[in-house]
Amino acid sequence: MGAEIKTNTSDITFIGSGISSSFTILHFLDGIEVNNESKKKISITVIDKSQEFHTGIPYGVRSGFSVLLITSLKNFLPEPELSKFVKWLNNNKKWLLEEFKKDGGKLSLNWISKHAEKIENNDWEDLFIPRRFFGCYIDQKVKDRLEAFTKTGQVQVNYVTGEVLDLEKDKDKYIVSLEDDKTILSEKVILSVGSLPVNYLWKDETLIEEDSLLFVNDPYQPELKEVLNKIESFIEKNINKKPNVLVVGANASGLEMLYKLNDNHKIKSGVNNFTVLSTQGLMPDAVIDFEKRKEYTPFNLQALAGKNTLTAKTIAEAAFKDLDYADEINLGAASTVEIISTAFGSLLGKLDHEELKKFACLYGNEIGRRQRCAGSHYSKIIDDLQEEHRFDHIAGRFSNIRKNENDEYLLEYLDTKSGENMILENPVHLVINCIGSTNLSKDNVPILLKKLMEKGYCKSNESKIGFEVNESLESSENLHIIGPLLAGNIFEGKAVWHLEHCGRIIWLSRVLSEKMNNYFFKKVN
Structure with a gap:
C-alpha cells in the first residue's frame, strides 16, 4: 500500500478519509467476505488533503491527544463496536495514557488521577475519554483489515495525499482531477469530506x-x-x-x-x-438536576400526542415552548435532553414524507442547538x-x-x-x-463542492448543509455521499440532521456499504 498512485483506474474512490469512509470500508470488507465467491478483485483509492488517513480532524493529529469526548464513551459508541473498542483500550491503555500525558497539561494529569481506579479496572464506559484514543483504534483497525484483504488478493488499495479539484462524468465512470494534473478514473466515487469548512469571522486568513x-x-x-x-x-x-x-x-x-x-x-x-x-x-450543560427533572413535563409536545396529522413546524414550536419553560425554571439541557428528544421523537412518525423532510432540514438542528450537553x-x-x-x-x-x-x-x-x-x-x-461551519449557499464553499453543484451532480437540500440523495445515498448515479453532508435526508423512514454522531455514522455507512456490495457482486454473479 504505497503513498503514490500505482494505477489511474479504481473501482471505488473515497474523497476524504475520516470515520465515515473508515466505517464504510470496514462494512464493505465484511460484505466481500460474504459475497465474493468469484474472488473479484476490488481496487480502492483513498484520497485525503492531510497526510493522515482514517481519522479525520476530530480523532486525528490535528485535534491533538488530549481533547476529551463531549459525551461519555457509552453514549458515544453503540454496540457491538463499543465492546470491541473497550477490549482494544484494555490492551493499549499504557501507551495511550503516555501519549495523553505528553500532549496534555495539568488538567490531563488530573483526569488520569481522578479516574485511575476505573482505568485500572478497565471500566471505561462512563468516562469522557480522550477522543484520539478512538482515532488510533479506528486507524489501526482499517489498516489491519485492508492489509489482510490485500494479502488474499481481494482488494488493492492506493492512498493519495492531495486535494480533489473536480469530478467529470465520462460515460459510466468519473474522472477525478487532483492538483498537479493527476487524474483517477473511478467507477464509483464516495464523497466523504466531513463537515463544511469553518466560517471565517474576520479577514480571510486562518x-x-x-x-x-x-x-x-x-x-x-x-x-x-x-x-x-x-x-x-x-x-x-x-x-x-x-x-x-x-x-x-x-x-x-x-x-x-x-x-x-x-x-x-x-x-x-x-x-x-x-x-x-x-x-x-x-x-452546554453538564449537571443533571435529578429532583427538578422529576417535576418537569414537556406539556406542549405531549398535547400533540392525540393528534393524527401534524406538521414539522407544529412539533418544533411545541419543543421550543417546552425548552422555554425549562429555561424559566432554570432546568438545563443535561436534565431535559432525553425527555424532550423522546417526546418529539415519538411524534415524528405522524409526519408524512414531505413534513419529515422539512423537520430534518429546518428544525432538527435548531432544537439541537438548545440541547447542548x-x-x-x-x-x-x-x-x-x-x-x-x-x-x-x-x-x-x-x-x-x-x-x-x-x-x-x-x-x-x-x-x-x-x-x-x-x-x-x-x-x-x-x-x-468557534462559531462552526459555513453552508452550501455561501461563497466560501470548497471549490470541489461548488463545481459539483454547478454541474448538477449534487444539489443542496433545504438544510443548506446537506445534499439531496436517493436511497442508495447517491446524489448522481455512482456518486455517493457519506458523513455530515447527508444532513436533511430520510433513510429507512428516519430523518437525519446531525451526522457527526458516531451511531448514525456507523448505521449509514452500513447502508452505503450494502448498496456497494450489491452493485459490485450482483454484477459479477
Whole structure:
C-alpha cells in the first residue's frame, strides 16, 4: 500500500478519509467476505488533503491527544463496536495514557488521577475519554483489515495525499482531477469530506497576528498543538498587559478551546480574563438536576400526542415552548435532553414524507442547538474561572473587531436581547473563532463542492448543509455521499440532521456499504 498512485483506474474512490469512509470500508470488507465467491478483485483509492488517513480532524493529529469526548464513551459508541473498542483500550491503555500525558497539561494529569481506579479496572464506559484514543483504534483497525484483504488478493488499495479539484462524468465512470494534473478514473466515487469548512469571522486568513492581537479563525489548522504554541508565544510576548481572551461560539469546539487554554499553565496564568460570545449566552450543560427533572413535563409536545396529522413546524414550536419553560425554571439541557428528544421523537412518525423532510432540514438542528450537553470536566473550568472572577458570557453575535485611539482592539457585537450593536468595554487581545461551519449557499464553499453543484451532480437540500440523495445515498448515479453532508435526508423512514454522531455514522455507512456490495457482486454473479 504505497503513498503514490500505482494505477489511474479504481473501482471505488473515497474523497476524504475520516470515520465515515473508515466505517464504510470496514462494512464493505465484511460484505466481500460474504459475497465474493468469484474472488473479484476490488481496487480502492483513498484520497485525503492531510497526510493522515482514517481519522479525520476530530480523532486525528490535528485535534491533538488530549481533547476529551463531549459525551461519555457509552453514549458515544453503540454496540457491538463499543465492546470491541473497550477490549482494544484494555490492551493499549499504557501507551495511550503516555501519549495523553505528553500532549496534555495539568488538567490531563488530573483526569488520569481522578479516574485511575476505573482505568485500572478497565471500566471505561462512563468516562469522557480522550477522543484520539478512538482515532488510533479506528486507524489501526482499517489498516489491519485492508492489509489482510490485500494479502488474499481481494482488494488493492492506493492512498493519495492531495486535494480533489473536480469530478467529470465520462460515460459510466468519473474522472477525478487532483492538483498537479493527476487524474483517477473511478467507477464509483464516495464523497466523504466531513463537515463544511469553518466560517471565517474576520479577514480571510486562518490566523491573523498583529502587535496586540492574535485572531484564530480555525483552531485546528494546521493542527491544534501548533495553534496553542502560537497562543503561548503571543501571551509570553504580551505578559505585561495580561491579554484578554474572547472565544466566539459556545459549541463543542468553544468548550474544547477553553479547556485546552486552561490545561496549559503558561496560557492560563498569563491571561487576564476569558469571555465567551454566543447567541444564546449559554454554555452546554453538564449537571443533571435529578429532583427538578422529576417535576418537569414537556406539556406542549405531549398535547400533540392525540393528534393524527401534524406538521414539522407544529412539533418544533411545541419543543421550543417546552425548552422555554425549562429555561424559566432554570432546568438545563443535561436534565431535559432525553425527555424532550423522546417526546418529539415519538411524534415524528405522524409526519408524512414531505413534513419529515422539512423537520430534518429546518428544525432538527435548531432544537439541537438548545440541547447542548457536555461533561463536568468542561463545566468545571468555567466554574473555577467564575470563582476567580475571570469569566464572562455575552449573549450576542459577532459583528467586528476594531481599533480604538489607543491602538487596542475592541469587540463590536449585536446584542441578542436588545438587537442593538454594542461595543465591549474591555479590549480583546486573543480571539478564537468557534462559531462552526459555513453552508452550501455561501461563497466560501470548497471549490470541489461548488463545481459539483454547478454541474448538477449534487444539489443542496433545504438544510443548506446537506445534499439531496436517493436511497442508495447517491446524489448522481455512482456518486455517493457519506458523513455530515447527508444532513436533511430520510433513510429507512428516519430523518437525519446531525451526522457527526458516531451511531448514525456507523448505521449509514452500513447502508452505503450494502448498496456497494450489491452493485459490485450482483454484477459479477
